[in-house]
Amino acid sequence: MEKTEKRGMIDTWLDKHRSLYTAATRHDFVVSIRDGSVDLSSFKTWLGQDYLFVREFVPFVANVLIRAGKESGETSDMEVVLGGLASLNDEIEWFKSEGSKWGVDFSTVVAQKANQEYSRFLEALMNSEVEYSVVLTAFWGIEAVYQESFAHCLGDGNKTPAELTGACNRWGNDGFRQYCLSVKNIAERCLENASRDALVEAEDVLVRVLEHEVAFWEMSRG
Numbered sequence: 001m002e003k004t005e006k007r008g009m010i011d012t013w014l015d016k017h018r019s020l021y022t023a024a025t026r027h028d029f030v031v032s033i034r035d036g037s038v039d040l041s042s043f044k045t046w047l048g049q050d051y052l053f054v055r056e057f058v059p060f061v062a063n064v065l066i067r068a069g070k071e072s073g074e075t076s077d078m079e080v081v082l083g084g085l086a087s088l089n090d091e092i093e094w095f096k097s098e099g100s101k102w103g104v105d106f107s108t109v110v111a112q113k114a115n116q117e118y119s120r121f122l123e124a125l126m127n128s129e130v131e132y133s134v135v136l137t138a139f140w141g142i143e144a145v146y147q148e149s150f151a152h153c154l155g156d157g158n159k160t161p162a163e164l165t166g167a168c169n170r171w172g173n174d175g176f177r178q179y180c181l182s183v184k185n186i187a188e189r190c191l192e193n194a195s196r197d198a199l200v201e202a203e204d205v206l207v208r209v210l211e212h213e214v215a216f217w218e219m220s221r222g
Contacts, residue, residue: 008188008191008192009188009191009192009199009202009203010137010140010184010187010188010191010206013203013206013207016203017206017207017210020207020210020211020214021210023210023214024145024149024210024213024214024217025145025148025149025152026149026152027149027213027214027217027218027221028217028221029042029046029217029218029220029221030149030150030152030153030217031152032221033153033160033161033164033168034152034153034155034158034159034160035158035159036159036160036161038161038164039221039222040102041222042220042221042222043102043164043167043220044102044103044104045219045220045222046217046220047095047098047099047102047104047167048099048104048106048109049109049111049112049115049216049219049220050095050216050220051092051095051096051099051106051109052106052109052111052115053111053115053118053119053216054088054091054092054095055092056118056119056122056123057088057122057142058085058088058092059126060122060123060125060126060139061081061084061085061088061139062085063126063135064081064135064136064139065078065081065082065085067132067135068080068081068132068186071132072132072186072190074186074189077186080179080182080183080186081139081183083179084143084179084183091170094170098166098167112219113219114212114215114216114218114219115216115219117212117215118212118215118216121208121209121212125138125205130201131194131195131198131201131202132190133187133190133191133193133194133198133202134194134198134201134202134205136183136186136187136190137187137191137202137205137206138205138206138208138209139183139187140180140183140184140187141205141206141209141210141213142209142213143176143179143180143183144180144183144184145209145210145213146171147171147172147176147177147180149171149172150167150168150169150170150171150172151168151171151172151173151177152172153168153172154168154169154172
């Protein structure tokens with residue numbers, strides 16, 4: 001059964017920061033994939049940089065999993081996060097396969113400034129003093145931007161190059177959309193019980209996620 005989406009704090013924040021959310025999910029790099037005008041050298045840059053980022057994302061998600069087991073109060077939360085963590089192994093293997101296909105040697109790729117700053121941001125969120133609701137808000141934002149961006153590349157009327165549809169399907173598929181909705185529902189439930197200070201921090205963290213996503217696309221586009 002498809003999960004239903006309820007409006008909560010995250011939706012309120014997205015309405016408030018709509019232009020930034022649009023910049024993250026409809027960036028020129030994303031639009032260029034959809035309309036078929038993408039510079040393939042930019043795609044290769046994104047591929048190499050995102051491979052490095054995913055390797056930094058794994059310990060972040062593992063930290064979310066540990067906290068879900070200790071702090072959520074709902075066993076289903078841990079199962080959702082565990083599913084996401086398990087899928088990252090397949091994702092890393094997919095990147096390796098794509099690297100071979102596109103001639104990108106990941107061993108020679110150096111993290112660019114935007115990538116380094118995003119990774120440092122993730123590391124800071126792993127501090128135990130950061131509220132669980134704040135971490136979950138960031139987790140949802142990171143996953144949701146890719147889901148909506150790549151789903152856009154698969155929408156009606158797209159001219160996405162055939163050789164890039166695999167990448168778009170990886171994050172743009174309905175199963176990943178349902179997973180993102182599950183993460184969002186967990187975050188929203190936690191935010192309902194969050195302190196005022198935690199809500200302020202969660203909104204700020206969501207904004208920073210969106211800013212980092214925009215910077216990551218900009219870096220990829222060159």
